[in-house]
Amino acid sequence: MSFSDSKRLSEKERQKRKRTVLKGLQQSYAALQPLEKHTNFRSFFTAPMTDQELAAKPHILVVGQYSTGKTTFINQLVGADYEGCHIGPEPTSDRFIAVCHGDERRLVHGNNASVNPGLPYQGLTTFGQNFLSKFSAAYTPSDVLRDVTFVDTPGVLSGEKQRRMRSYDFAKVTRWFAERADLILLLFDAHKLDISDEFKEVISGLKGLDNKVRCVLNKADQIDAERLVRVYGALMFNIGKILQTPEVVRVFIGSFWDKPVQHDFYRQIFSSDQQLLLKEIGELPRGSFSLKLDELVRRTRLVKVHSCILDKLQRSMPRFGILANGALVQVNLISNLEAVFKDVAREYAKYGISEGDFPEIENYRRHLRELTLRHGPTCFSKLANINEREMLRLQRLLDDVIPLLSRYEVPQNINENFEDPIKALDEALHGRAKNRGLMQAGAVLGTLTRGLMWAVIVASAGGAAYAAVRYSQGKLKLDLESLPYFNKLAAKEK
Numbered sequence: 001m002s003f004s005d006s007k008r009l010s011e012k013e014r015q016k017r018k019r020t021v022l023k024g025l026q027q028s029y030a031a032l033q034p035l036e037k038h039t040n041f042r043s044f045f046t047a048p049m050t051d052q053e054l055a056a057k058p059h060i061l062v063v064g065q066y067s068t069g070k071t072t073f074i075n076q077l078v079g080a081d082y083e084g085c086h087i088g089p090e091p092t093s094d095r096f097i098a099v100c101h102g103d104e105r106r107l108v109h110g111n112n113a114s115v116n117p118g119l120p121y122q123g124l125t126t127f128g129q130n131f132l133s134k135f136s137a138a139y140t141p142s143d144v145l146r147d148v149t150f151v152d153t154p155g156v157l158s159g160e161k162q163r164r165m166r167s168y169d170f171a172k173v174t175r176w177f178a179e180r181a182d183l184i185l186l187l188f189d190a191h192k193l194d195i196s197d198e199f200k201e202v203i204s205g206l207k208g209l210d211n212k213v214r215c216v217l218n219k220a221d222q223i224d225a226e227r228l229v230r231v232y233g234a235l236m237f238n239i240g241k242i243l244q245t246p247e248v249v250r251v252f253i254g255s256f257w258d259k260p261v262q263h264d265f266y267r268q269i270f271s272s273d274q275q276l277l278l279k280e281i282g283e284l285p286r287g288s289f290s291l292k293l294d295e296l297v298r299r300t301r302l303v304k305v306h307s308c309i310l311d312k313l314q315r316s317m318p319r320f321g322i323l324a325n326g327a328l329v330q331v332n333l334i335s336n337l338e339a340v341f342k343d344v345a346r347e348y349a350k351y352g353i354s355e356g357d358f359p360e361i362e363n364y365r366r367h368l369r370e371l372t373l374r375h376g377p378t379c380f381s382k383l384a385n386i387n388e389r390e391m392l393r394l395q396r397l398l399d400d401v402i403p404l405l406s407r408y409e410v411p412q413n414i415n416e417n418f419e420d421p422i423k424a425l426d427e428a429l430h431g432r433a434k435n436r437g438l439m440q441a442g443a444v445l446g447t448l449t450r451g452l453m454w455a456v457i458v459a460s461a462g463g464a465a466y467a468a469v470r471y472s473q474g475k476l477k478l479d480l481e482s483l484p485y486f487n488k489l490a491a492k493e494k
Contacts, residue, residue, distance in 0.1 A: 024405050025292060026051050031397055032300055035390040039307050044367045045359070046176055047126040049299075053180055054292060056120035058148045058284035059098075061177050064187030065199055066155025069218045073187060073256040074099060074150045077281070083107050083138040085152070095134045096173065099150040102139025110135035123176065130167035147285045151177055156199040170198065175205045182284050182291050184213045186239070190220045190231050195238055203242045207360055208298065210243055212291070214250045216277075221255040221266050228253075252277045290406075297402060300394055301357040307386060308348040309364075312340060314383040327377035334368050337361055351391055352398070 029049060035041075036048060062070050075081050083105045084097060098113070098121065108116065110132035114124050119137055134154075153174065178184050184206065195203070206213055217235060220228055232251065239249050254270040254277075313333055318326050333340060338361065345355050371379060 021289060021405060022055055024401075025054055025289070025296065028296060028397060028401050028405065029054065031393055031401075032296075032303060035303050035307060035387060035394065038387055038390065039303065039310055039384050041303055041306060042126070043371070044306060044364065045302065046179060047123045049180070050120065050122045052117065052120040052122060056149070056180070058182035058288045058291075059151055059177070059180060060148055060183045060185060060281065060284070061151045061153070061174075061181040062185045062187060063153050063174060063202060064156065065189070065192070065196060068155070068187040068189045068192075069256060070155070070187050071152055073185075073216065073218065074152055076256045077278070078140065078142045078144050078150065080140060080142055082140040082150075082152075084136060085138070094154045095136055096131075096154065096177070097135075097152040098137045099145065099152060100137055100139050101142060101145035101149075103141060104139065105141065106139045108137040108139070109133075113137040120180070124173075127168055127173055127176075131173060134168065144281075148182075148281060151181070153177075156196060156202060171201045171205050174202050178206055178209055178212070179295065181212060182288055183281065184209065186213065186215045188215060188217050188235060190217055190223050190228065193231055193234055193238075195242070200242055203239070204360075207243060207245075210245050210247065210249070211294075213243070214252065214277075214280075215239060216256070217251055217253045219255050220253050221270070225265070293402060293406060297398065300397055301353070302359065304351055304391065304394055305344070305353045305357045306359070307384070307391065308344050308351060308353060309340065309358075310383040311386040312344045312347070313368075313380045314385060316340075317378065317381040319381075326381060330372065330377055330380050333380065334365055334372070337365050337368070352395060 033048060042048060062074060064070050071085050075085065078099065082097070082099045084107045098119070100119070108119075110124070111129075113119050113135065114121050114132055116137075121135075121137070124132065124135060154170070156170075186203065215235060217232065220231075223231065232253070236248060236251060243249070252273040254274050256274075316333055317329055341355075341358050341361065345353065345358070375382075
């Protein structure tokens, strides 16, 4: 076997490993989805992730106020003007544009892009037609885009009136892209360092994603050295204050356009920072899976603590009494959410939650108020209880499955059996029975009302078949339609 054959084989094995680990990542997230649905996670935070999003190439989100040079910055890194770009001193774009690789230059509009199986934007449908009409995917021939995708954003506006003119929630859409991005670049104009209220809201929405945030101080060659030092210091102070993090955000300085540098003594600094930025972008494909695992861990912990909060709110509501009493309790729970969070951290510690896992309190309070407006002043009494089985599944996910995927991410031995992580993952998540006998039968007594429900769960090797027994009008009725496993066996017998 020649060296070239060996090299091709190793590349084949690398692709096989990549597919296997991706499958493991998708299976892991599938284990998280039942509890997301049970707790209505999407109403409080963000929509479920799709397989296309998990398999997507690294994304770089570029955000900034209008006329900071976002589009020119992307074109400089891509090496060409992407399809549909507009450049000017005034707000030139009111669209989110995903700059993707394509052999031909073409623009795909939002509704088409959101249903295209080759693009990871199916989740954007949750923002509705108002947003999709302001979203496009721009296919552009570029070697850089073979490995990464850039997302250009509309210029952040400064006036309240202009903000209200948007037909979609800019901060929520930005957060959606930020959670799925591998790198978030905040662009600032060295001449205009004032941060508008909308931009502050966007930056505040990046809390918890600080490890992906970088700042770019653009158009820096148009100011002298003394002023540049002051601007640099002010920028770091303001960003740290908004993100409320002790860590210093990395700042790249430069002038990202095709014009020559005005001050020669900046040339070395700009060149060095540009090379560091390009290096970080070039390393994204190798670290993309680690970032996706990191996002999965973050999301899993958030689902756990969200489930505990809802359970606490539900248990805090009066079981009996007049409507006004329940409404008053619900109002007090929302007003004293800080105390609720502290109680949850103490009372639900057995589920492995910590104070650092809790969501941003004001956003959560706002969602609870919206929930009250939609479903009534005592709707907390109907919130989801803790699902012990799903919580145990999430703990297995964090303790066993994700560490397993992390281990298999980096190749140790080219002859290693790459199907092992999938098999081990399946066993860790589902805990298959080892014998074929009847393992468990039980009945759970529900509320004694006219529509009293009984449930009998029967588990057997190879799968879980259950029978739902309904008590209605004094007669027991076996509901075979709710037995997918039973129906499969019946079909085989026929």
